[in-house]
Amino acid sequence: MAKKIVQTAGRDALGDFAPDFARYNDDILFGEVWSRNDILSLHDRSLITISALVASGIIDSSLKYHIQTAKANGVTKAEMVEAITQLGFYAGWPKAWGAFRMAKEVYEAK
Template sequence: MIKQTAGHDQLGDFSPKFAHYNDDVLFGEVWNDPTLSPKTRSIITISTLIGKGITDSSLTYHLQTARTNGVTRDEMASILTHIAFYAGWPNAWAAFSMARKCMPPMPRATRQSRRNTADSSAWANRTTATRNTSPDVPTSSR
């Protein structure tokens, strides 16, 4: 469950209604709605902010939140590359700079382990797909 107090902490004395909408409605109700996963919400939020050209501290916050919500460095790189074609190259370039700081690289041993696992999975998928879709195998044997 996400609990946010930034609105009340920073603006509560100036604009209690805005603080309420930020902390209680946006982060209290919307972010905690179980219809979408926190990871999906993070991806949507980052995409929207970059699409609007918002590359300030709010994007940094949401990049850090995305990491906490399970978005990996590789996924973020793919997300930002995809966004670049729709939201503009300069927006994505600015976001890459921020994401690199929020998502440091994995230790070398972990990267190698992931690479080996990915290679094994890819090989297994290719050989299974080839074996199961061979045209000379009768349908009853598949």
């Protein structure tokens, strides 16, 4: 049984300024795509998303959000470290350093 993902970040941040984009983010990306977790687990979707962000050089608050979400979705510290290490070789060493700084902050938070 799929777990329905409810997201409001798009509407919270951009609802008045870019309402269609906010709706696509909240209702389609999260409400439909991420909610297909009976096909691909939230754990795996988190690792894929983090990989795409790091490979694209997106080392900002969106990466931190997805690392926090990955942790909540059961991605262990060991899995995160292994994934980012792998990414270092394929996506770039400096990108991995940036991702490790955020991952360390998330996984060491109490």
